[in-house]
Amino acid sequence: MSIAYLNGEWGAITDAKVSVLDRGFLFGDGIYEVIPVYAGKLFTLERHLIRLANSLSEVDMDNPMSDTQWTALLTEAVERSGENNAALYVQVTRGADTLRNHVYPDALVPTVFVMVNAAPILERNSVAPYSLITLDDFRWSMGQIKTVSLIAASMLKNKAIAAGANDAVLIRAGKVTECTASNIFVVVDGVLVTPPKSAHLLHGITRDLIVELALEHKISFQEREITVEELSGASEIFITSSTHEAWPVSHLNETPVGNGEPGVIWHHIDDLFQNFKKQV
Numbered sequence: 001m002s003i004a005y006l007n008g009e010w011g012a013i014t015d016a017k018v019s020v021l022d023r024g025f026l027f028g029d030g031i032y033e034v035i036p037v038y039a040g041k042l043f044t045l046e047r048h049l050i051r052l053a054n055s056l057s058e059v060d061m062d063n064p065m066s067d068t069q070w071t072a073l074l075t076e077a078v079e080r081s082g083e084n085n086a087a088l089y090v091q092v093t094r095g096a097d098t099l100r101n102h103v104y105p106d107a108l109v110p111t112v113f114v115m116v117n118a119a120p121i122l123e124r125n126s127v128a129p130y131s132l133i134t135l136d137d138f139r140w141s142m143g144q145i146k147t148v149s150l151i152a153a154s155m156l157k158n159k160a161i162a163a164g165a166n167d168a169v170l171i172r173a174g175k176v177t178e179c180t181a182s183n184i185f186v187v188v189d190g191v192l193v194t195p196p197k198s199a200h201l202l203h204g205i206t207r208d209l210i211v212e213l214a215l216e217h218k219i220s221f222q223e224r225e226i227t228v229e230e231l232s233g234a235s236e237i238f239i240t241s242s243t244h245e246a247w248p249v250s251h252l253n254e255t256p257v258g259n260g261e262p263g264v265i266w267h268h269i270d271d272l273f274q275n276f277k278k279q280v
């Protein structure tokens with residue numbers, strides 16, 4: 001059952017309402033996290049709480065809760081939803097002012113919103129590979145902040161959909177950054193490569209886990225910039241996010257990637273990731 005928490009109240013998502021003077025509504029002045037829930041447990045919660053705290057600090061907002069309080073609230077949200085496999089969304093905005101003003105007011109009460117929605121687990125052999133197109137990355141240069149200001153990402157995603165693709169891989173100054181809501185890995189000359197962390201991409205938690213698994217299992221791996229030419233010639237491409245895990249890409253700009261099927265390295269990484277999930 002979908003469930004929502006808003007500033008201390010629990011209820012149906014459609015009943016949750018915020019003020020039109022909320023700075024999240026007026027300025028996109030807020031941050032968020034999406035945390036996967038598997039078998040009723042919040043997956044890699046500690047990592048998400050660290051990124052939540054980092055995002056808040058980057059936008060000069062106090063963290064409204066301690067990690068212990070967040071853990072209790074988010075665990076309660078999952079329990080109340082009754083869902084086993086779900087996506088938990090948590091958003092914090094700077095709160096509702098008494099007028100529209102760019103200047104941060106003193107002592108606003110932040111708006112805290114949590115929702116849990118069912119997210120059935122996909123059988124791995126029913127994962128349908130994505131088709132991507134390349135688009136110019138015109139988003140801002142603070143991509144490490146997980147902000148709710150997502151108009152640029154939405155524009156790019158919709159451009160990709162209108163072109164008949166599933167998503168866009170974004171290019172800044174001739175280098176690959178990420179996709180509109182996921183990180184990217186490519187296989188070049190047998191080596192798994194992902195762009196280094198920077199202010200041009202979100203420091204994805206799934207990305208970090210996959211880097212750690214690749215290193216632990218001695219998969220040939222490099223963290224370095226990827227040129228458009230390398231992307232076009234890659235034998236495999238896959239994307240990563242909390243909702244997609246590792247997801248294969250079959251086409252880039254309407255051209256098959258490798259033989260157009262999920263590749264051996266994706267299969268290997270996906271197996272490692274599924275095993276890691278079971279362990280934790």
Ligand SMILES: Cc1ncc(COP(=O)(O)O)c(C=O)c1O
Nearest residue numbers: 181182183202204205206241242
């Ligand atoms: C722009 C962007 N990059 C990457 C990711 C993947 O991050 P994570 O693996 O932490 O979900 C997301 C997730 O929403 C995203 O929005």
